[in-house]
Amino acid sequence: MKCRRCRAAAVIDLPRHNAAFCTECFRRHCREQVRRALDEHRMVREGERVLVAVSGGKDSLACWDLLRALGIPADGMVIGLGIGDYSRDSTRYARDFAEARGWPLQVVDVRERFGFDVPTAAAATRRAPCGACGLTKRHLFNQVAIEGGYDVLATGHNLDDEAAVLLGNVLHWEEEYLARQRPTLPGRDGFVRKVKPLVRLSERETAAYCVVSGIDYQVEECPMAAGNRHLAYKEALNAVEARSPGTKAAFVAGFWSRAHRRFAEARPEPTLGACTGCGAPTPGTVCAFCRLQARAAG
């Protein structure tokens, strides 16, 4: 197996691209895919300040590394979510990565700052922990980005994530979610623009990118997310992809280029005011995060 570009020994084959690459050409391929995503979906404009939502896992660290490799001086932010050893280790991977490179990383610990963590929030709300966790992350990443004067929040969602979420939304015809599912979600009052620079790279590619780039990352899956529905969607898509390489990429790209517009009107933008607790934009009086904090902080 030889590298398609330089004919050296290849270290990875990508059936979807009908190609194999050596280490350096593979890293170049990853940069090229991120550059194309940034261009196609107008993710970052010249001179804008970018904050990367870092978890300590392969995707968010690859995202940060690749943005920097493309000349975008992004900063990072990690949230200590209080999910035992898993969160402690995740934060440590993020810190080690940032310190070794001298890149600015903000660390926000929810227990220290807000008096609760994901397990206590899940218990207090009697809902699945992923709900409280997602709400906390969306709120804090946006809030810190706004306060820090950032224009863009970049997340590490990869092609498999996007395809699995899209499949779930399509299987249940979640029209409002389909209307919102875009690689670039424009900013508006109180919200920074949100972008997904890794949407052209599969999970396998981001993992390989970290390995060949010497990036140490949290390999464990979150212990609270075990058995969640998206894993079944990923497995289903992997079965189809194995038989027809490129299906996932065509599914996601075709949705954005052709089908998304058909759902765009399904979600009218609600009118937002400022949360009386924290000032964040909210359709009500108190935002969902402050309501969660009120119930969960003990």
Add this chain to the structure above:
Amino acid sequence: MKCRRCRAAAVIDLPRHNAAFCTECFRRHCREQVRRALDEHRMVREGERVLVAVSGGKDSLACWDLLRALGIPADGMVIGLGIGDYSRDSTRYARDFAEARGWPLQVVDVRERFGFDVPTAAAATRRAPCGACGLTKRHLFNQVAIEGGYDVLATGHNLDDEAAVLLGNVLHWEEEYLARQRPTLPGRDGFVRKVKPLVRLSERETAAYCVVSGIDYQVEECPMAAGNRHLAYKEALNAVEARSPGTKAAFVAGFWSRAHRRFAEARPEPTLGACTGCGAPTPGTVCAFCRLQARAAG
């Protein structure tokens, strides 16, 4: 395991309906599902004449049996497609079924009537045999229905078929196919109405219906269709269904009730004239079936 309706010993459980049924209550359940499909999608009006497209497999025989059980005096039609023993056996199952019940069945043999068969058509066109086979069936079932004064052509597509086709159309965002994918396709000049009365019954249910009803059917899959893409889509959906029973039914029903309208304008109706060969409606001068016959008949 007890029957949900009568508490007798159950012979089948249906996780999607959170139910188990004895033989008689299961057959009643199947009739009920077909009756609901007929009503929901206005498939057959009082007094209309219905022709069932019969293959000799479980779905088409169950479809015919269930329509008759609901008081619709449907006739049948089977096409001898010339795919060796497979076609011979399929036609025999259809004949035996019809004769045992005294129900009218028309048999059209493509080799006798048109001088070609599916294998020679596939060879002549150098395309996948499923293309020539589908074209032949669509053309002849419609033509015979029109000539015989039928109002409606009923096919045995079940829930798994519909869900797999829908998944394939969604994965590739085939907007024109999505616009056409409906349980009832209205008739127009030269085309009878086409309906799918089994869309609320899974493959497993139609097979079980045949078994408990003493209907002998062709169990073999068509030898020319092996490895076709829809099998991968069915497997993918089965994996999701196993974890979340009801997903397939919600996927198909939600598409029709909510999403289909978003694609409806993707396929403007072409203007049709009469084929100079056979008189069938066609957008060109000679219809696709006559062109196929011209190339394949030897």
